[in-house]
Amino acid sequence: DAKTTQPPSMDCAEGRAANLPCNHSTISGNEYVYWYRQIHSQGPQYIIHGLKNNETNEMASLIITEDRKSSTLILPHATLRDTAVYYCIGTGGFKTIFGAGTRLFVKA
Amino acid sequence: DAGVTQSPTHLIKTRGQQVTLRCSPKSGHDTVSWYQQALGQGPQFIFQYYEEEERQRGNFPDRFSGHQFPNYSSELNVNALLLGDSALYLCASSLGQMEKLFFGSGTQLSVL
Numbered sequence: 001d002a003k004t005t006q007p008p009s010m011d012c013a014e015g016r017a018a019n020l021p022c023n024h025s026t027i028s029g030n031e032y033v034y035w036y037r038q039i040h041s042q043g044p045q046y047i048i049h050g051l052k053n054n055e056t057n058e059m060a061s062l063i064i065t066e067d068r069k070s071s072t073l074i075l076p077h078a079t080l081r082d083t084a085v086y087y088c089i090g091t092g093g094f095k096t097i098f099g100a101g102t103r104l105f106v107k108a
Numbered sequence: 109d110a111g112v113t114q115s116p117t118h119l120i121k122t123r124g125q126q127v128t129l130r131c132s133p134k135s136g137h138d139t140v141s142w143y144q145q146a147l148g149q150g151p152q153f154i155f156q157y158y159e160e161e162e163r164q165r166g167n168f169p170d171r172f173s174g175h176q177f178p179n180y181s182s183e184l185n186v187n188a189l190l191l192g193d194s195a196l197y198l199c200a201s202s203l204g205q206m207e208k209l210f211f212g213s214g215t216q217l218s219v220l
Contacts, residue, residue, distance in 0.1 A: 034208065043112070043198050043211030044151065087150060094205050095141070095164040098150035 002027035002090025009103040012082075018075040020102050022088030025069040031092045033064060035073045037084040038101070044087065047073065078106045110135060112212035114199050120218045121189050129184040129215045133201030140182040141209065142174060143198040151198055157182050158205050186217075194219045 005023040012018040024033060032051050036044040048055055048062045050071075055062045061074040075082055087101040113132045121127050133140050139158045143151035153166035157176035176182045180201075186193055196216050200209035 036209075041213075043200070043213050044209070046208045046210065049208060085150075092206070095153050095156055095166070096200075096209055097153055097166075098143075100150050 002031050004088045004090055004099055006086075006088050006099065006102045008100065009105065011105045011107060012075075012078045014080060014106055014108050015077055018078040018082065018104060018106070020073040020075075020086050020088075020104065021070065022073070023070045024088070024090040027068055027090040028092065029068075031090045033062065033068075033071050034089045034091060034096065035060070035062065036087045036089070036098075037082075038087070039081075039084045044098070047086075078104075080106050080108060082106050112199055112201050112210050114197075114212040114215050116215060117213070118216045118218075120220065122220050123189055123191060125189050125219075126185065126187045127189060127217060129186075129197050129199075129217070131182045131184070131199030131201075131212060133180050133182070133199075134210045137201035137203050137210070138180050139202045139205050139207075140176060140180065141200045141202070142182070142184045143200065144168075144193075145196040145198060145214070147195075154184070156205065163205060189219045191219050193217065 002024045034049040035047040038044040050062045064071045083106045085101040141156040142154040145151045156164040160176045171187045196214045198214045200211045
């Protein structure tokens with residue numbers, strides 16, 4: 001699995017877009033970028049994943065650079081309920097390895 | 109549609125004891141993965157079960173073992189408990205070994 005690097009914490013104002021970066025310079029061609037989040041005391045929740053193209057779903061958008069060495073998770077209109085730890089994972093499957101993630105604080 | 113369910117939610121054991129944690133996967137899922145999460149850290153991969161066999165294993169000692177049943181449910185067993193085994197144990201299920209994970213709420217294990 002690819003090693004990923006994320007900032008330990010970020011702040012975002014409620015209603016604004018939250019842009020969470022992730023570096024995965026060692027990612028191989030067949031490894032996907034997955035994002036999960038974990039709200040306090042709950043199990044992680046799947047958000048989105050992608051291989052090469054940008055992806056969007058009802059929760060977020062994922063922007064992957066053309067060289068695939070980094071990506072950005074975008075929460076378009078952050079709410080207080082989006083306060084959580086966000087994990088970026090590069091994986092080819094079989095086992096999903098979590099790092100320390102980014103602790104996002106959404107402030108009113 | 110029931111999601112991933114884990115039991116018990118909380119458990120207190122003493123050093124040296126053995127513990128069994130249980131997990132029922134999301135309906136239709138056939139693969140179960142177990143994670144250990146210490147306070148303030150990300151989940152650490154223990155192992156994955158598919159077709160009733162352990163397919164992948166993380167860096168955990170043999171005291172950690174598991175089982176998957178024909179109905180895809182799974183158990184995690186930890187023998188000779190240590191204080192350091194105190195953690196939140198998370199179960200995740202997926203449809204196949206390489207798909208997105210759905211997590212349960214976990215079992216909080218305290219070893220005294």
